[in-house]
Amino acid sequence: MFKVAIPNKGSLSEGAVEILSDAGYRCKRHSRELVVRDAEHDVEFIFLRPRDIAVYVGSGLVNAGITGRDLAQDSEAAVEECLSLNLGRSRFCYAVPKGSGITPDTLGGKRIATSYASIVRQDLKKRGIEAQVVRLDGAVEISIKLGVADVIADVVESGRTLVEAGLEITGDPIMKSEAVVIHRKGNSPDEALNLLLKRLEGILVAREYVLLEYVVPRNSIDAACAITPGVKSPTVSPVNEAGWVAVAAMVKAAGLNRIIDQLGELQAKGIIAQEIKTCRL
Numbered sequence: 001m002f003k004v005a006i007p008n009k010g011s012l013s014e015g016a017v018e019i020l021s022d023a024g025y026r027c028k029r030h031s032r033e034l035v036v037r038d039a040e041h042d043v044e045f046i047f048l049r050p051r052d053i054a055v056y057v058g059s060g061l062v063n064a065g066i067t068g069r070d071l072a073q074d075s076e077a078a079v080e081e082c083l084s085l086n087l088g089r090s091r092f093c094y095a096v097p098k099g100s101g102i103t104p105d106t107l108g109g110k111r112i113a114t115s116y117a118s119i120v121r122q123d124l125k126k127r128g129i130e131a132q133v134v135r136l137d138g139a140v141e142i143s144i145k146l147g148v149a150d151v152i153a154d155v156v157e158s159g160r161t162l163v164e165a166g167l168e169i170t171g172d173p174i175m176k177s178e179a180v181v182i183h184r185k186g187n188s189p190d191e192a193l194n195l196l197l198k199r200l201e202g203i204l205v206a207r208e209y210v211l212l213e214y215v216v217p218r219n220s221i222d223a224a225c226a227i228t229p230g231v232k233s234p235t236v237s238p239v240n241e242a243g244w245v246a247v248a249a250m251v252k253a254a255g256l257n258r259i260i261d262q263l264g265e266l267q268a269k270g271i272i273a274q275e276i277k278t279c280r281l
């Protein structure tokens, strides 16, 4: 049975279960099960700590996993990414007490608290800086106030936790992260993994696009198709009224209102947008 590790807690846990469920897999836990079997798809979902997922995948004990890019890198496990899931986006940054003036170039000799010791050591090495890395499990932002560190390196999303702790980001992000599907480095994806990836890709596209349908005067069809070119090409069909045609096309949800306005200027009528449940391009 194909084994997929997913986070049992933390920021990525809900999103991972949701995208897999949208892709048609049965992976919801009813209580605290560690394993959920989807017999129909011949897949076993194993609930692990997000930090441990890359270790299991890298050792070949599970076939694939969903975890954060930062966690995968920090683990130093032999894994590679096969798909980004567009969820759990964050930046991994150095932060210092507001107004302290400490920058990434002046980290030499400082104590840097982090839950991602390996990423920080790699970054310091790249910069040629010697500093002390203090490995903490979480709530890293409080460590400076409590006196164990001068600087932190941590995950930043909205930045609210930093502000509340009186800290500010210094320098560019050390890395940008999001939830990714990983598999063992060097293994070429087998049929079961490719199927999982295709289904997840279908959900990513479905989340990004809507299906737009409208009718438009026949003499405006070229202009309308230029506004809604679809992914491959729009579907144009006859309607029961002379001089009009119906159009259906996938459009990016992000620019939807502007597209509707432009179609309105072409006298398009009956414009409707529908969510897409899944999609295979």
Ligand SMILES: Nc1ncnc2c1ncn2[C@@H]1O[C@H](COP(=O)(O)OP(=O)(O)OP(=O)(O)O)[C@@H](O)[C@H]1O
Binding pocket: 009, 010, 011, 012, 049, 050, 051, 067, 068, 069, 070, 071, 088, 089, 090, 138, 155, 156, 157, 158, 177, 178
């Ligand atoms: N506030 C956030 N917004 C988006 N992604 C985040 C956030 N905090 C953490 N992450 C990402 O989630 C992943 C796992 O971190 P998370 O903090 O959820 O796990 P954890 O620390 O093991 O769990 P917990 O915080 O519940 O103990 C990492 O890839 C991280 O970048």
Ligand SMILES: O=P(O)(O)OC[C@H]1O[C@H](OP(=O)(O)OP(=O)(O)O)[C@H](O)[C@@H]1O
Binding pocket: 011, 137, 138, 139, 140, 141, 154, 155, 156, 157, 158, 159, 160, 161, 162
């Ligand atoms: O920029 P923000 O939106 O404020 O989010 C960032 C915070 O979220 C995470 O903390 P989490 O709740 O996972 O606690 P932890 O640090 O104990 O893991 C992360 O470690 C930061 O502290």
Ligand SMILES: [Mg+2]
Binding pocket: 010, 138
């Ligand atoms: Mg956390």
